[in-house]
Amino acid sequence: MPEIIVILLMAASLSFDTFAVSIACGSSGENIRLKDALRMAFFFTFFQTFMPLIGWAGGKWFETYIRAFDHWIAFILLAFIGGKMMIESFRPPHLKTIHIKRLPVILALSFATTIDALMMGIVFASLHTPLKLALPMIGMITFVAAMTGIFFGKTIGIWLGKKMELAGGIVLMGIGIKILIEHLFLQ
Secondary structure: HHHHHHHHHHHHHHHHHHHHHHHHHOOOOOOHHHHHHHHHHHHHHHHHHHHHHHHHHOHHHHHHHHHOOOOHHHHHHHHHHHHHHHHHHOOOOOHHHOOOOOHHHHHHHHHHHHHHHHHHHHHHHOOOOOOHHHHHHHHHHHHHHHHHHHHHHHHHHHHOOOHHHHHHHHHHHHHHHHHHHHHHHHH
């Protein structure tokens, strides 16, 4: 299989969590405007693009020291934000305490969904994958996935209302559980 196809498939697989989280963000019930969506997509893309670079540069050191607890970090962040979204789906809007558009929430989601990208950087280093090709592809695919997910979530959120905020919280918790199960039982 040509190298560009392999890189494209890897980039697409890395963007799946970002897409799912973006749907949850879009369906949160907050008024997400284009500038908010662009800001979220920027941070998702930034983290997803540069975590492989960090993994590539850190090589085996990251694998040795981070692999032991990376899944717990992602799980805790996603479960916390997802749980808060689920709880708040039952609260009146004026009592909400978590706001998807706030920078700390965006950064936590961006980081939590890119731990696999850090590990992919280690794979890139071992396969001698050209980063000048891989990183832009990861960035472009992630940006499109994030923007598409946010607006898809926003659209279905309008139709389904508060049920979508609950569903978004469930999705975030589900992604956290998936990451935890994959690392604890499937590796």
